[in-house]
Amino acid sequence: MLIYDLDFTSLTSLLKEWNEPAYRAKQIWQGLYQHLYSSPDQFTNLPKTFREKLAESLAFAPFKVKTYLDSADGFTRKTLFELPDKNLIEAVLMRYGDPADNPQITGSPTGRGAKHRRTLCISTQAGCAMGCVFCATGQMGFKRHLSSGEIIAQVMYYARMLKEENQVVTNIVLMGMGEPFHNYDNTMAAIDRLNDPDGYNFGARRFTISTVGLVPQIRRFADEKRQVNLAISLHAADDESRVSMLPINKKYKIDDVIDACRYYVAQTHRRITFEWALINGVNDTTEVAQKLAARLKGLLCHVNAIPLNPTIGYSGQATSRERAVSFKESLEQAGIPCTIRMRRGIDIHAGCGQLAGTLSS
Ligand code: SAH
Numbered sequence: 498m499l500i501y502d503l504d505f506t507s508l509t510s511l512l513k514e515w516n517e518p519a520y521r522a523k524q525i526w527q528g529l530y531q532h533l534y535s536s537p538d539q540f541t542n543l544p545k546t547f548r549e550k551l552a553e554s555l556a557f558a559p560f561k562v563k564t565y566l567d568s569a570d571g572f573t574r575k576t577l578f579e580l581p582d583k584n585l586i587e588a589v590l591m592r593y594g595d596p597a598d599n600p601q602i603t604g605s606p607t608g609r610g611a612k613h614r615r616t617l618c619i620s621t622q623a624g625c626a627m628g629c630v631f632c633a634t635g636q637m638g639f640k641r642h643l644s645s646g647e648i649i650a651q652v653m654y655y656a657r658m659l660k661e662e663n664q665v666v667t668n669i670v671l672m673g674m675g676e677p678f679h680n681y682d683n684t685m686a687a688i689d690r691l692n693d694p695d696g697y698n699f700g701a702r703r704f705t706i707s708t709v710g711l712v713p714q715i716r717r718f719a720d721e722k723r724q725v726n727l728a729i730s731l732h733a734a735d736d737e738s739r740v741s742m743l744p745i746n747k748k749y750k751i752d753d754v755i756d757a758c759r760y761y762v763a764q765t766h767r768r769i770t771f772e773w774a775l776i777n778g779v780n781d782t783t784e785v786a787q788k789l790a791a792r793l794k795g796l797l798c799h800v801n802a803i804p805l806n807p808t809i810g811y812s813g814q815a816t817s818r819e820r821a822v823s824f825k826e827s828l829e830q831a832g833i834p835c836t837i838r839m840r841r842g843i844d845i846h847a848g849c850g851q852l853a854g855t856l857s858s
């Protein structure tokens with residue numbers, strides 16, 4: 498059993514079975530999530546025999562680091578992890594702002610300007626079952642769900658790395674490999690554990706979950722009234738176009754997705770983000786922008802448009818800068834806020850939709 502798979506209650510009962518005093522659970526929790534220990538020997542506040550028992554009974558190493566790549570500008574790092582069953586997953590760190598500006602970034606993740614964001618993009622599955630045509634993860638197919646502990650461990654890995662530089666993770670996006678709502682329970686368990694004030698204490702509002710649009714799960718998420726941000730991968734304004742890119746649209750039509758989004762906003766009063774990969778001549782025209790604006794009318798939302806990143810299995814091309822700008826302007830004229838997102842880490846295949854668990858750059 499991987500130690501990060503245990504929630505505090507299960508850890509407490511395990512220690513009870515071992516006849517250990519109850520306060521040991523707290524010591525372990527603090528070691529793992531506040532001091533970011535990664536091996537039993539670091540728990541020097543625990544008796545040696547107990548540390549040995551921990552080492553024998555629980556796994557502390559969730560994966561091996563197979564390799565990592567830094568983008569040429571040094572702001573993006575992609576790490577490839579090998580799980581014990583040899584499946585490969587990737588997680589990406591994006592640094593914003595010039596670290597040289599402020600080499601001593603310390604303190605809590607809150608109250609930090611956007612300039613010094615340290616955003617992690619983590620995976621929730623090895624591969625993905627959704628088969629979106631322009632996505633490298635979709636192109637590789639589904640391998641398996643990640644456990645909650647395997648999701649958490651990606652965060653701990655980067656948190657330790659940043660700690661050495663006196664820095665902290667400021668944002669976590671569940672936009673790596675996999676569809677988080679297809680692995681709903683493990684994803685939420687990971688978020689809850691990372692959110693624990695007695696543990697890693699990572700604020701709910703600093704997470705963003707992105708989904709391809711699984712309607713029942715959007716509604717469930719709305720009912721749970723979490724503070725976590727929600728992004729929906731829309732990419733098209735009509736079913737015919739959307740189904741040609743996102744096969745899941747056969748099952749959940751755009752109308753149903755948008756209805757679920759309206760329900761989410763009504764339940765949570767939180768703004769929803771729509772993601773839109775701009776593909777030249779496919780979904781980047783003014784007409785499409787107007788159609789989209791009509792669909793989103795009156796909804797508390799924002800569109801994040803990103804020029805398509807290249808992948809081996811898809812021949813569509815990214816929209817030009819000018820077309821992206823006029824798409825944004827058409828939306829904004831119709832009252833829908835839109836941002837054109839910066840592409841990050843393209844040279845190391847760390848951009849959106851480029852994670853395929855390969856060693857190549
Ligand atoms: N499975 C989730 C989260 C992971 S994908 C989802 O699909 O939402 C993260 C984002 O990258 C999604 O919005 C996805 O549609 C987008 N994406 C996938 N392939 C892309 C590509 N080649 N270029 C740009 N964005 C892409």
Ligand code: SF4
Nearest residue numbers: 625627629632635709
């Ligand atoms: Fe899966 Fe998201 Fe890629 Fe679609 S875009 S295949 S849902 S990871």
